[in-house]
Amino acid sequence: MIKVRFAPSPTGYLHIGGARTALFNWMYARAQQGKFVLRIEDTDQGRSKPEYLDEILQSMAWLGMNWDEFYRQSERFDMYRDYARRLVKEGQAYHEGQAVLLKVVKDQEIKLFDIIRGEIQFDSDILKDEVLLKSDGTATYSFACVVDDASMGISHVIRGEDHISNTPKQLLIYRALGLKPPKFAHMPLIMAQDGSRLSKRTGAVAVSDYRKEGFLPEALVNYLMLLGWSPGDNQEMIPMASAIKKFSIKKINRSAAAFSMEKLRWLNSQYIKQMDVDRLAQELASFLKARGSLGEDCDGHRLKDIIKLYKNRMATFTEFEERTKYLFSDDYPLDEPARQKHFACNRAKEFSFVAERLAGLNGYHKEKIEKTFRAAIGELGLQPSELVHSFRVALTGTDVGPGLFETMELLGKDKTISRLKKAFN
Numbered sequence: 001m002i003k004v005r006f007a008p009s010p011t012g013y014l015h016i017g018g019a020r021t022a023l024f025n026w027m028y029a030r031a032q033q034g035k036f037v038l039r040i041e042d043t044d045q046g047r048s049k050p051e052y053l054d055e056i057l058q059s060m061a062w063l064g065m066n067w068d069e070f071y072r073q074s075e076r077f078d079m080y081r082d083y084a085r086r087l088v089k090e091g092q093a094y095h096e097g098q099a100v101l102l103k104v105v106k107d108q109e110i111k112l113f114d115i116i117r118g119e120i121q122f123d124s125d126i127l128k129d130e131v132l133l134k135s136d137g138t139a140t141y142s143f144a145c146v147v148d149d150a151s152m153g154i155s156h157v158i159r160g161e162d163h164i165s166n167t168p169k170q171l172l173i174y175r176a177l178g179l180k181p182p183k184f185a186h187m188p189l190i191m192a193q194d195g196s197r198l199s200k201r202t203g204a205v206a207v208s209d210y211r212k213e214g215f216l217p218e219a220l221v222n223y224l225m226l227l228g229w230s231p232g233d234n235q236e237m238i239p240m241a242s243a244i245k246k247f248s249i250k251k252i253n254r255s256a257a258a259f260s261m262e263k264l265r266w267l268n269s270q271y272i273k274q275m276d277v278d279r280l281a282q283e284l285a286s287f288l289k290a291r292g293s294l295g296e297d298c299d300g301h302r303l304k305d306i307i308k309l310y311k312n313r314m315a316t317f318t319e320f321e322e323r324t325k326y327l328f329s330d331d332y333p334l335d336e337p338a339r340q341k342h343f344a345c346n347r348a349k350e351f352s353f354v355a356e357r358l359a360g361l362n363g364y365h366k367e368k369i370e371k372t373f374r375a376a377i378g379e380l381g382l383q384p385s386e387l388v389h390s391f392r393v394a395l396t397g398t399d400v401g402p403g404l405f406e407t408m409e410l411l412g413k414d415k416t417i418s419r420l421k422k423a424f425n
Contacts, residue, residue: 002034003155006067007145009041010053013206016259017160017190017198019063020224024187024252025158026065027225031247037152038067041145042074043138059207063217064240071152073144080139083147083177084132092176098135102143102176104128110168115156115185115249122168130169142166146173154182158249161186185249188256190227195258203259214287214317216275219268227257237270265315273312277304280311287317293328306410309402326396327410338399342390343423350380350387351394351424355417364413366405373405394423 006022008014014022029036038060042048060067084100087093093102108124132143139147145166149157164186174181192202210220222237230253231238231246272280281304288294294303306324314320326332357376361368377384389399395411408416 001153001155002029002032003037003153004029004034004158005037005039005149005152005154006065007039007041007148008056009044010049010056011044011047012052013208014056014059015204015206016224017204019059019207019220020190020227021159021187022060022065023063023221023224024229024247024249027244027247028156028158028249029068031244034155035068036065037069037071037154039070039148039152040072040074041141042072043077043141043144045074045138048074055206055208059211062211063207063221069152071148073139073148076144076148077138079151080144080147081133081137084139084143087132087176093132098137099131100133102130102132102173104130104172108172110171112167112171112184114164115183116252116254117161117186120164120167122171124168124172127168127172130172132173142169143173146170146177146179149182150174150177150179156183156185156249158185158187161188185252187228187252188254190259191256193258193260195256198259203261203264214320215264215268216271216283219271220264222271223264223267227259228253236267269315272314277307277311280307284317284320288321288328291321293321293325302410309406309410313402323401330415332397335393335398338389338393338397342393342399347387347390348424350377350382351391351420353380354387354391355420355424358408358413358420359417361413364409366403366409369408370405390423391420395419 004025006018006025008018008022026036028034040053040056042053084093087102088095088100091103093100095101104124104127106125110122110124112120112122114120130142131140133139148154167184167186171181190198192198196202198204207220211217218240221240225231225238225243226236229247229251231243275283281300284307285294285300285303306327307320310320310324314323322333354373354376357372358364358369361372374384377387388404392401392404392407393399395404395416396407401407411419
């Protein structure tokens with residue numbers, strides 16, 4: 001049976017690189033009707049933190065990667081010590097103080113057939129005796145990995161190419177224990193677009209940060225799967241069920257994948273555009289309430305009306321929050337260059353005149369608003385284009401956005417008039 005594992009260390013949050021490793025393991029298990037193991041490598045008790053573990057588990061669940069088995073290495077120390085004692089008893093390992101080291105036999109050829117990279121050879125002469133147990137009695141990374149992968153029946157180890165240097169050490173431990181090693185697949189790393197290492201500036205932040213920014217889990221997962229693998233036919237948006245049917249480790253690219261925030265934002269915007277308005281309203285309401293941005297007077301019906309106006313104008317939920325703040329609060333940002341540009345002329349008379357006409361409306365919807373606005377502008381001997389942008393700045397704080405009359409309808413008559421009065425005063 002195919003059995004894979006994702007083994008994060010709770011010494012930090014789950015970042016993009018780790019999330020992609022988890023995803024490819026999870027997809028392979030589901031594609032092969034196998035099992036996906038989540039193993040928390042928390043042997044470093046000093047640096048392992050409960051808050052990191054909580055974030056890893058929450059992020060995995062948010063991304064939709066359910067696991068079939070769950071382990072914590074900190075609960076398996078006795079097993080590692082038993083295996084180490086066995087190697088010492090057999091003369092393959094020895095004590096150095098309180099530590100236990102594996103004897104590395106020199107002049108050994110170590111071969112690895114990597115599913116992605118092909119055959120890789122190592123020479124044991126470059127390796128020092130390998131520490132198995134540290135002086136505090138805890139297992140080292142490589143030793144715990146081997147014992148766990150063997151005892152859990154892991155058939156394939158899919159991980160980043162930065163682990164290639166660990167592989168010859170682990171193969172020697174398998175050999176010493178008389179255990180059959182799993183098959184290995186080392187994926188290329190994710191790089192920044194300029195070829196440098198991924199940093200916080202270029203996207204290497206926690207998955208939970210993308211969640212806080214208002215990215216959708218299905219969009220983030222879709223983007224991660226495209227970083228090193230392709231479903232073919234130039235597909236950029238692909239349902240997970242379809243992707244799983246097509247997924248193969250052998251089709252993972254050998255070259256490094258470049259992370260593009262612009263591409264991720266575009267993909268997220270496409271998922272938002274395709275999302276049902278009812279579900280989008282639920283998601284946004286939850287997001288905005290958590291951030292204290294949803295006004296108490298905003299019912300579900302009004303929120304859906306706002307969403308319909310902005311659905312095709314946002315890449316993330318935070319963009320929606322920023323662009324619609326004027327609809328939820330009177331404390332919204334003002335684009336100063338736009339104000340200076342469109343308020344260069346004193347339009348107090350025109351603003352007051354149009355405001356009076358709007359105040360007299362019986363029924364306040366976009367068709368009536370537009371008709372009244374155009375009629376009033378005509379009486380003033382002006383063209384609508386001469387006031388549209390200044391009106392928009394007065395009402396929303398910026399000169400870009402959806403249709404002015406739809407915006408005025410959503411604001412409501414009272415707020416529209418009060419903001420016009422504030423502007424011309």
